[in-house]
Amino acid sequence: MIRLFASDMDGTLLNDKGYISDRTINAVKKLQKHGIHFIVNTGRDYRAAKRELDAASLSCDMICHSGACTYDVHGNGFHIASLPKSIAKQILTVFERHGAFADIATEYGKTSITDKNTLLSYYKNEVFPAVEQEGKVYFRTWHDFAMMVSKVRFFEGKESLLGCETPIYKISTTFFDQDKINALKDDIHGIDQLHAVSTSKNDLEITHVNAQKGTALLRYAQTRKITPSQILAVGDSGNDLSMLSLDLGVTAAMANASATVKDVCSVIAPSNDQDGVAFLIEDILEQNELAARVRRSFCLALDYSKI
Structure with missing residues (x-):
């Protein structure tokens, strides 16, 4: 029986418009009401992840x-x-050495060792x-972006x-030019004690x-x-592989996931635009209800056998 549901955020819990759908919101709340733990497992920092949960009126633990x-x-x-x-x-x-912008995550959230104008240029020329x-x-919205920058x-x-003494949790970057990101990856792999992954071809x-x-x-x-x-556990991209390649009860790839992710998973769920997370949750709850009915029937059969 599933007791913990772990979901990636971008491309998984969120649809392509950047929202958690009403169906998914209702499914998560129902899951939690049934006593099953729900946790978001994301590459985002705490503020960015919580922003989406707050917009959906959801509360849960998070791995960021x-x-x-x-x-x-x-x-x-x-x-x-x-x-x-x-x-x-x-x-x-x-x-x-590679002219890469260092997008740094610390206990303060998003952190920069450059000035604001350099940060804005990075988002304009590379990220967007x-x-x-x-x-x-x-x-x-631009308001969301402005709030992040502030x-x-x-x-x-x-x-x-x-x-x-500020701890550094993650250092990342994005290049619109894939040749540049590939050259950076080759150089980074020469450093020990780190874990380097990509969520797309550009980061x-x-x-x-x-x-x-x-x-x-x-x-x-x-x-x-x-x-x-x-x-x-459910996800769609390279930074999800470390959890989806584990020997878990169920490992699910979204239909929009990369081929590499799909290859390691036991289940393929509908895409993030087709409420794949909600589909998985509804299936779990249906199976649990079926199991409960079987247990009740078994108990009744035992009672009747004593008559």
Whole structure:
């Protein structure tokens, strides 16, 4: 029986318009009402993930930064696996060599070692064109984007960040030019103790080797006394592979997932635009109800046998 449902966010829980559909909202709430844990397992930082849950009036625990930090429903962080500053320095040096913008996630949320104008140019010239090419939505409105920018914590250069005690959870970047991102990937793989994955052909996410969605999910489940066989995990992209390749009760790929993701999963769900997460939840609840009916019938049969 499934006791924990773990869902990726972008391309999975969210549809292509960047929303959680009404059907999915109702399904998640019904799942929780039946006592089954629901957790979001995302590459987003806490603020960006919570923004979508708040818009849908949903509350749940979250694994953020692709496994680097887990948060309870109240926003308290635990199970933290940050990048050692020595490794972060190597990563940032490689980024500089390739002219890559360092999109950094820390305990402050989105963090930058450049100025605001450089950040805005990065989104204009790299992120937005890449996202548009993929047909995805990360910011539904310019207001959402402006709110994100207003909350960025700026440091004066990498030494300022590396010299303080602020933990670094993830360093990522996006290049519209795929040749540039591929060259960066080749260079990054020469650094030890890190985990590098991509959610698309245009991006790269780097965390500590112990900060992976799969590792974080198992650690979370253990604290809830939930076994791997009682977990259903669903996702669509490369940073989901560490959890979808685990020996879980059910591993589901969205219909819009990459071929690599589909190959490791036991189930293919409808796409994110066809409420694939809701479909999986409804199936779980239906199976649980069927099992409950069988148990009730069995108990009645035992009672009648005593007559």
